[in-house]
Every structure is written in C-alpha cells, then in structure tokens.
Amino acid sequence: MEIMHVAGNxxxxxxxxxxxxxxxxxxxxxxxxxxxxxxxxxxxxQESKREKEAVMDEVERWNPLCSFPTVVVNQKECFVGFKPKxxxxxxxx
Amino acid sequence: MITSEKxxxxxxxxxxxxEAGGYHLNPDEEFTRxxxxxxxxxxxxxxxxxxxxxxxxxxxxxxxxxxxxxxxxDPDLTEFGACYCALYVSGEIARGEGEVRSxxxxxxxxxxxxxxxxxxxxxxxxxxxxxxxxxxxxWEKEPTYPVWRCPVCGYLCAREHxxxxxxxxxxxxxxxxxxx
Numbered sequence: 001m002e003i004m005h006v007a008g009n010x011x012x013x014x015x016x017x018x019x020x021x022x023x024x025x026x027x028x029x030x031x032x033x034x035x036x037x038x039x040x041x042x043x044x045x046q047e048s049k050r051e052k053e054a055v056m057d058e059v060e061r062w063n064p065l066c067s068f069p070t071v072v073v074n075q076k077e078c079f080v081g082f083k084p085k086x087x088x089x090x091x092x093x
Numbered sequence: 094m095i096t097s098e099k100x101x102x103x104x105x106x107x108x109x110x111x112e113a114g115g116y117h118l119n120p121d122e123e124f125t126r127x128x129x130x131x132x133x134x135x136x137x138x139x140x141x142x143x144x145x146x147x148x149x150x151x152x153x154x155x156x157x158x159x160x161x162x163x164x165x166x167d168p169d170l171t172e173f174g175a176c177y178c179a180l181y182v183s184g185e186i187a188r189g190e191g192e193v194r195s196x197x198x199x200x201x202x203x204x205x206x207x208x209x210x211x212x213x214x215x216x217x218x219x220x221x222x223x224x225x226x227x228x229x230x231x232w233e234k235e236p237t238y239p240v241w242r243c244p245v246c247g248y249l250c251a252r253e254h255x256x257x258x259x260x261x262x263x264x265x266x267x268x269x270x271x272x273x
Binding site: 045 | 124127128131134135145146147148149151178179194195196197198200202203204
C-alpha cells in the first residue's frame with residue numbers, strides 16, 4: 001500500500017482513504033492543502049488488485065460501506081465525505 | 094490520453110441527454126468537468142463508465158449498479174437533490190436555489206450485495222428445476238415497488254417515487270399518480 005504524505009502543520013494524524021477519480025475526495029484534499037494541514041492519503045483505485053483488497057479490509061473496519069473519502073483522525077475516529085467542519089471538530093480545533 | 098476535446102464532447106452529450114430526459118447536470122462547470130474527465134478515465138480503465146466516486150470491481154457484472162447513471166441516482170435526486178457524485182442535480186439546485194454536498198452512500202455494502210446475489214441465484218435455480226413454475230402470474234404477489242403513471246403520456250415506472258419530470262413528455266413529478 002502506497003501511503004502518500006503531504007507536509008504541512010501538524011494538527012493530529014489525518015489519514016484519508018480516497019479515489020483518484022472522486023471529486024469529493026479531491027475537495028477534501030484541496031481543503032487540507034489550502035489550510036496547510038499535514039495529512040496522508042491512499043488512492044485506493046491506484047493500488048494493485050491484491051493491495052486493493054488489503055486496503056479495503058482496512059477501510060471496512062472504519063466504514064463498513066467502504067465509501068470515499070473515509071477520513072480517519074488520530075486512528076480513533078472517522079467520518080465519510082467532504083466535511084471540513086467535522087474534521088475540525090474531531091481535531092478539537 | 095484524455096484531451097479537453099473529449100471532455101467537451103462527453104459534456105455536451107451528457108448535457109443534452111440529461112435535459113432531454115428531464116434531468117440536469119450540476120451547473121458548477123469546473124466540478125462537472127472534473128467528474129466527466131473521471132468518467133472518461135474509468136471508461137479507459139474498465140471499459141465502462143463506472144461511477145468516479147465509488148471503487149469499481151473491474152468486473153462489469155459486479156459494477157452494473159454503479160455504471161453512470163447509476164441505480165441510485167434517482168432515489169438520491171429525490172431525497173438529497175443530487176446523485177452521490179453530484180454530477181446530476183435536481184431542478185432546484187440546477188437553478189442555483191440550493192447547494193450540493195456530500196451525501197450518504199445508498200449502495201449496500203459488498204457483503205449485503207453478495208447476499209442479495211446469492212438469493213437471486215437461488216431463485217433462478219428454483220425456476221430452472223421447474224418446481225416453482227406453473228400458474229403464477231407476475232401479479233400474484235405485491236409488487237416490490239409502487240408503479241407510478243404519468244397521466245399525460247401514460248409512461249409507467251416502478252420505483253419508490255416518481256421522477257422529477259416524465260422522461261417521455263416532461264410532465265412534472267406532481268402529475269404522477271400511483272398506478273399499482
């Protein structure tokens with residue numbers, strides 16, 4: 001699995017499971033870029049078939065519907081979709 | 094290679110098809126262009142126009158319900174005013190009277206889909222045995238969905254709610270009457 005790291009200000013661990021084609025995923029990444037937050041992401045559709053299954057098992061643990069973007073905050077909580085307010089709330093900002 | 098001409102071509106085709114059928118593309122052109130480019134990427138990858146916002150399996154049979162326009166578009170338009178990707182939006186949003194947002198996923202989980210598939214398979218096998226045949230007409234049991242009738246042109250559709258506009262004669266949703 002190829003986890004991409006984007007440098008920025010550390011407000012907590014933000015991991016996004018995304019699709020490279022998904023516009024809501026792009027919006028979430030774009031918002032983080034604009035705010036200068038550090039975050040990591042995996043574009044699941046870019047993984048090999050075998051890797052994809054392993055990543056989807058991970059996604060399923062957080063979000064049984066396996067929808068995108070699945071955003072995991074501090075390895076504790078998660079939400080799905082383009083929801084900047086929810087992210088700020090989970091980060092305590 | 095996905096050129097901007099290809100994006101333009103698909104954009105104008107989808108736009109005219111949508112409008113002709115009483116549907117609307119998202120008026121946010123940049124957002125919609127990104128989605129249309131993603132549809133072209135998926136067509137190149139999988140050979141069919143799989144939903145850009147969902148992970149395709151790559152096997153057409155497994156992805157039939159998420160080939161755009163997907164099986165979930167119309168119920169999502171009715172409930173949220175936009176499809177899951179927000180490529181298609183309601184008339185209200187197309188007129189700029191509302192905003193699109195991320196909506197919940199309506200597609201069942203893979204686990205539930207495969208259970209559904211198993212059940213479907215079981216039914217076919219029963220029929221193949223011949224034991225379940227005989228006498229049974231389609232109307233013996235309650236239909237799975239209500240059937241709506243457009244009183245203008247007689248168009249019938251079996252779904253939870255009528256479409257926003259009749260795809261045949263463009264009559265508005267409130268014209269539809271429950272038929273079955």
